[in-house]
Amino acid sequence: MKKLPLVRQFSTSFDPTKRNPNSIPIPHRTIPEPCGQDHDFITIAHSHLIHSEWPNLNSLAPKLTPFRSNHILLKIQKDPVLSLDFYNFSVSQNPNSQSLDTHSIILHILTKFKRFKSAESILRKILIPQTLNSSSELFDAILHSYRLCDSSPNVFDSLFKTYAHIKKFRKATETFCRMRDYGFLPTIRSCNAFVSSLLDLGRNDIALAFYKEMGRCRISPNVYTLNMVMCAFCNSGKLEKALEVFEKMEMMGFSPMDSSFNTLIAAYCKNGLIGAALKLKNEMYTKGLIPNVITYNSLIHGFCKEGKLNEANKVFNEMKTVEVKPNTVTYNSLIRGYAQINNGEMGLRIYEDMLMNRVEVDIVTYNALILGLCNEGKTRKAAFLVKELDKANLAPNSSTFSALISGQCKRQNSERAFQIFKAMKKNGCHPNYDTFKILLLSFYHNKDYEGSLEVLREMLERWMAPDKTLLTDLYEGLGRLGKSHLLTELFSAANAVRLIPKDFVDRGSNSQFGIAN
Secondary structure, three states, X not given: OOOOOOOHHHOOOOOOOOOOOOOOOOOOOOOOOOOHHHHHHHHHHHXXXXXXXXXXXXXXXXXXXXXXXXXXXXXXXXXXXXXXXXXXXXXXXXXXXXXXXXXXXXXXHHHHOOOHHHHHHHHHXXXXXXXXXXXXXXXXXXXXXXXXXXXXXXXXHHHHHHHHHOOOHHHHHHHHHHXXXXXXXXXXXXXXXXXXXXXXXXXXXXXXXXXXXXXHOOOOOOXXXXXXXXXXXXXXXXXXXXXXXXXXXXXXXXXXXXHHHHHHHHHHHHOOOHHHHHHHHHHHXXXXXXXXXXXXXXXXXXXXXXXXXXXXXXXXXXXXXXOOOOOHHHHXXXXXXXXXXXXXXXXXXXXXXXXXXXXXXXXXXXXXXXXXXXXXXXXXXXXXXXXXXXXXXXXXXXXXXXXXXXXXXXXXXXXXXXXXXXXXXXXXXXXXXXXXXXXXXXXXXXXXXXXXXXHHHHHHHOOOOOOHHHHHHHHHHHHHOOOHHHHHHHHHOHHHHOOOOHHHHHHHHOHHHHOOO
């Protein structure tokens, strides 16, 4: 049967009761009763187990088989501690003494007695790696031994939650769908784990689709679920939908948490709606909630992004007045805000305040300071800060080098900028499009067209498409030097041509782009 895409798998309807007559009947697989040598072995091993005679069991370990292990576990299944001890013993002493059925039996025992951490550890370390190619194989093994162990739905819930935690989303989806078909539903905590993992990887679409399916299955959300749904809507740019969820919280019997407000405040600030964000912050007090460092950081970042540093400082001062301690993110936002308006000196003052208050400094802090100084052309001060990185046990990253390159380009020192670019590559850092563009422009404005060509070659090697207007200007510059053939030769390389606009390439192949050498 053809499988539906991951999002569409959550679009089918379902009669939402835990076990109903329309659910697929749970199959029951029996295992043969032991006889002869197997019966004697199991009886002796069981006696040693219940009397904690582990030395005697060591001598029996080589003769353990999956069949014998299964029956021993079934005999002691009412004691989860002893069952786990025996399982671990058999795994360490004779790895061939377990089958998929053996692993399934121990899962039933552990989850029935709510030993979820132990069960999920076995799933993570042993079972899931062994069944990577087929989640149905593992599900079937657990399903067929369900009645044999007089198990509980917890066993499927643990499987679903473990897949969610390790971000095996397709397997989690398939497990959910099969659970649903057999009349089992995951707990809200497991559903939340799935949604949280989806949000971590930016899969807002699947998170929202799954939330709808939860509604169809009548799995009641809690306030944490609703917070994550709001977050998914905000990440998707659907602020109105997020606000709808927020406003329905109390109707659903939930009181919004500080994280509920913070999710919306951050989204409003990201979209430049600072007024609405401030209104929400003030509303927190009416709900008996106190704005925290996350609330203030969102507002400060929002004002800095808009270049409104006076307002950002007012929020910063309010934060200290109400005794909410600024953290690294707070200071970094302010320093970067000043860097964007070319006020590196003020950024350094904020940095000094940061040190005085013993707030941890990270590479983002230094990058913001370096960018502020470079924006003002103060490249020597910026270079001094780079040397300070070693003392702070930090290493320069791509943003550090990009800021330094930008500073040299603003001083029209393209040669020095290109030296820093080479050092950047040597340090294993990868330049982005903006770094390449500012280098190209710097060489071009200094009429160093051959230097521009070298940067362009580096850019094309990284499969980055250059700007068409810049290409035209560069070609014309090379044409004036009588070297336009160099660019033509570069474009003739197959890998390069694919990144150049077709009409530009076609124009270049005819009459040297219409420009005579």
